[in-house]
Amino acid sequence: MKYAIVIPDGCADEPQESLGGKTPLEAANVPNMDAVAKAGVVGRADNVPAHLPAGSDVANLSLLGYSPLKYFSGRAPLEAAAQGIELGADDWAVRCNLVTIEDQIMKSFTAGQISSEEAKALLETAQTQLAGPGVEFHPGVSYRNLLIYRGQDRPAPFSMETRTTPPHDLSDKSVADGYPRGQGSDWLSDMMSRSVELFADHPVNKQRIADGKPPATNIWLWGLGCRPALTPFAELYGKTGKMITAVDLLRGLAALIGWDRIEVPGATGYTDTDYAAKGQYAINALDSTDVICVHVEATDEASHEGDIQEKIKSLEAIDGKIVGPLHEALKKHGDYRMIVLPDHPTFCRTKTHSHGFVPLTMCGNGIEADAFEAYHERNADTSSLSFDEGWKMMPYFLGV
Template sequence: MKYAIVIPDGCADEPQESLGGKTPLQAANVPNMDAIAKAGVVGRADNVPAHLPAGSDVANLSLLGYSPLEYFTGRAPLEAAAQGIQLGPDDWAIRCNLVTIQDQIMKSFTAGQISSDEAKALLETAQAELGGEGIEFHPGVSYRNLLVYRGQPGSAPFSMETRTTPPHDLSDKSVADSYPRGLGSGWLSEMMSRSVELFANHPVNVKRVSEGKPPATNVWLWGLGKQPALTPFADLYGKTGKMITAVDLLRGLAALIGWDRIEVPGATGYLDTDYAAKGQYAIDALDSTDVICVHVEATDEASHEGDIPEKIKALEAIDEKIVGPLHAALKKHGEYRIIVLPDHPTFCRTKTHSHGFVPLALCGSDVEADAFDTFDELNADASSLSFDEGWKMMPYFLGV
């Protein structure tokens, strides 16, 4: 049996007045996702427990079959694993976004989709001026970077109760009340504050401003945590897996659960990603794994920008260039199952992640069809197939 998982990140949404009361998923032309719904079952899953942050870290951990109540230790450690950064028992990883803040308003949580080369130059300056023994800035992809704090035995610089705020939750909002709170918050805030002066006249920003682009005004620190201990997927579920993604969070999760990671040329983690290449690489991987997982960030990015037309465009590209070809290839392999579901809702209205159920559509050679024939939030809400604890979806999907 071959298994395929397609994750259109954050695609679940609410009805839009501009779409005549439809959600972006309902308004999008997604015949291949609808074909899965018609041939199989529609349901819903809640991947984020109410007391945990509604982030992709918790949500994707849950989606992949791991209870965040047991395994979640923070977002940044998952991304550290993607970069091959080893964390000791006293070390902390901290997400280090490059952002644009003007008059205490989060104008861009991506610093205008800053390039990886520009980010690297800024982080090198941060390392030279703010880093040192036990303080390591690690460039990642675009605005997504890391700060590693090497702790000492017996010390507790931070805690899991240290409060930080994801910058994507602050789009076009004041950041005044969203700086770190709790143990270690003073140090985190100081690093953020010192980076403002450091970046003000940096050559990267001088050039960006001259080109009409937003500058990276400072680093924003959040999502800190310690190294998690995840049971290998093969030990939990008896299946091998491979991950296709352009996002370090998912790369890190894959590494920590023992999945191979497939790097696809042209996969950007943004709206300009190469959907067709992702689809083809997924098809090519079917011969060498039990489970292939394709994660696409574009729908989430469109939501964070509040761009409904781009969200629909991304959904249609995922449907045409990934879901359709992959489903057709699975049928040729013989027995199979395929599921499509986002990790969490991301509302275009609020431009941020939300708690709540997401729709899922699942079909396969051994799945009996239900009465639903379209993949959307409305049908998901009406279905009797519900995973109130989202991590219980995976054993259902795998039939184990």
């Protein structure tokens, strides 16, 4: 049996007045996702417990079959694993965005989709002039970077009780109430404040301003956590797996559960990603794994920008260039199961992640078709197939 998982990140949404009361998923032309629905079932899953943050870390952990109540230890450690950064028992990882803040308003939580090369140059300066003993800045992809605090000689000032705010939750909003709170918050806020002066006259920002691009005004620290301990997927479910993604969070999750990671040329983690290449690499991987998982960030990025039409465009690209070709390849392989579902809702109205159910559709051997013929939130909401604890979806899907 071959298993395929397609994750259109954050694609779940609410009805839009501009779409005549339809959600972006309802309005999109997604015949291949609808074909999965017609051949199988439509349902829903709630991947984020109400008391945990509605982030991709908790949501994807749950989606992949791991209870966040047991396994969640922060977002940044997952991204550290993606970069091969080893965390000791006393070490902490902190997500370090490069952002654009003007007049205390979060103008861009990505610093205008800053390039990885520009981010590296800024963080090199931060390392030499901002970091103290045991503090390491690690460039990642674009605005997604890390701060590592080595706590062997000096215990970290913060804890899991320290509260931080994801910068994408503050898009076009005041950051006044978004700074860290609780134990160790002064240390984090001080690092963020000191970076403002450090970056003000940086050559990278001078060039960006000259080019008409927003500068990276400072770092934004959030999502801190300590070393996680995840049981290997093969041990839990008896299946091997491979992950296709352009996002370090999913790369890290894959590494920690023992999945191979497939790097696809042209995969950007944005709406300009090479959808067709992702689809083809997934097809190529079917011979060498039990489970292939394709994660696409584009729908989430469009949501964070409040761009409904771009979200629809991304959904249609995922449908035509990933879901369709992969489904056809699975049929030729023999026994298979396929599922499509996002990790969490991301509303274009609020431009941020939300708690709540997401729609899913799955088909394949041993899955008896229901009466639904289209994949979208409205059908999912009326389905009898519901995973109130999202991590219980995976064993159902795998039939184990």
